[in-house]
Amino acid sequence: MRQDYFSKNVNQIKSIAASNYSYNLNDLKGLLINLKEKGLVSNSMSSSKFYDRLIDIGLLSFSVFMDGGYLTRYSFNESLSDEKLLTSLKKNAFLSMSSALNYIGLSEYRNNFIFISKEQTDKGSDSGDVELTQKAIDNAFAKDYRKTHMIGKYNNKHIIFLQPKYTMQFGVTEIDGIKVSSVNRALVEMVVNVQYFRNSREIIDVFSKIKNHINVDEVFAITQRFDFIYPYFQSIGYILEEIGFEKRELDEFKECISEFDFYTDKNQLNYSYDPYWKMYHV
Numbered sequence: 001m002r003q004d005y006f007s008k009n010v011n012q013i014k015s016i017a018a019s020n021y022s023y024n025l026n027d028l029k030g031l032l033i034n035l036k037e038k039g040l041v042s043n044s045m046s047s048s049k050f051y052d053r054l055i056d057i058g059l060l061s062f063s064v065f066m067d068g069g070y071l072t073r074y075s076f077n078e079s080l081s082d083e084k085l086l087t088s089l090k091k092n093a094f095l096s097m098s099s100a101l102n103y104i105g106l107s108e109y110r111n112n113f114i115f116i117s118k119e120q121t122d123k124g125s126d127s128g129d130v131e132l133t134q135k136a137i138d139n140a141f142a143k144d145y146r147k148t149h150m151i152g153k154y155n156n157k158h159i160i161f162l163q164p165k166y167t168m169q170f171g172v173t174e175i176d177g178i179k180v181s182s183v184n185r186a187l188v189e190m191v192v193n194v195q196y197f198r199n200s201r202e203i204i205d206v207f208s209k210i211k212n213h214i215n216v217d218e219v220f221a222i223t224q225r226f227d228f229i230y231p232y233f234q235s236i237g238y239i240l241e242e243i244g245f246e247k248r249e250l251d252e253f254k255e256c257i258s259e260f261d262f263y264t265d266k267n268q269l270n271y272s273y274d275p276y277w278k279m280y281h282v
Contacts, residue, residue: 006053009040014057016040018076021177022088028054028074064089066152066159082155083178086116093118094172094179096162097193098206100186104175106210110197113158117181117189122166130229134260137230141263145195160196164189170225171218183210184218188226191236191264199282200264204242211244220252231258238264238277247276 006013016038017031032050035041041050051059060078062085063070071089083103087093094100096117101107150161171185181189190196190203197203207214223236237253247254257278263271264281271280 005040005042006045006050010057013040014076017054017059021075021077021080021084023074024072024088064152064154064159066161067150071152082114082157086114086154086159087178090116090118090161092169092179093161094169094181096164096181097186097189097196100181101183101206101210103178103180104183106183106213107206109206112156113160113196114154115160115162115196117162117164119166119169120163132229132231132258132260137260137262140230141266143267145266147195162193165226165228167222167225171222182218183213184215185222187214187219187239188222188232188236191239192226192228192232194265200239201282204239207239207243214240214243214245216240216245216249217252231256231260231262234258234262234277234279235264238274238279238281241277 013035016035020027020031023031028051029047032041032045032047036043036045054074058076059074060076060080061072061074062080063072064086066089073085073088075085083095083099087095093116095103095115097115098107098110099113099115101109102111148160148162150163152159152161169179171182171188172179173182174180187203187207190206191200194200194203219236219240220233223233226232233253233256237250237257240250240253241247254276261273261278261280264279268282271282273280
């Protein structure tokens with residue numbers, strides 16, 4: 001009995017398909033076009049028939065509940081890790097904040113959460129477009145935190161999607177095929193997004209245990225690249241000193257202290273004040 005193209009070339013098709021660890025439906029359509037161009041499947045094969053044949057040879061589906069609905073990805077890898085699956089849900093996404101620390105192997109902090117970031121498009125610098133005042137800072141940090149609505153669940157873990165400012169993924173590295181914030185970028189991310197943690201003291205405690213993995217110059221460069229509107233140089237400088245660095249190691253941050261007082265945490269009943277860093281802190 002004469003075999004069809006798919007059956008005849010099934011081993012080569014599976015090898016090509018399995019080289020990519022995750023697909024969405026558009027990716028599968030692109031795979032079909034690629035295989036047609038290689039002459040490995042019939043030009044008349046439909047997308048639905050191709051999908052059925054892939055299921056027959058071991059294609060698996062993984063669904064993530066996200067933002068009120070389900071996002072599905074497909075893979076031949078039975079042991080597809082949560083991190084690989086979840087970073088595949090958004091193009092150019094990467095593990096960030098405490099999830100980056102956990103994946104690197106430096107922490108198990110908040111390991112029931114997976115933080116995924118995808119940077120915003122390049123909008124140019126906006127820090128010079130806003131006239132900051134002490135009153136505006138005080139009012140902003142007296143309000144409740146805002147949090148993303150892009151949340152989901154997968155394998156009993158809470159998924160949080162964030163959209164940080166555009167930096168060309170400065171301070172993002174790749175480990176085992178997954179993009180991950182470096183320890184230094186994770187520190188900046190967590191200080192700026194303290195609302196996803198109990199408070200800044202908890203962040204200090206996490207990084208105090210891995211102080212020898214922190215490079216102050218890189219933390220400064222990452223803070224600089226983010227070009228924040230608010231004076232985060234002084235809050236990050238304060239946090240670094242609390243982690244265990246000496247003031248003399250933080251001169252770059254000291255030189256960037258603004259004319260304003262700033263806050264480590266929002267909307268607290270009681271603050272202490274650090275005059276060196278001009279920081280209200282918990």
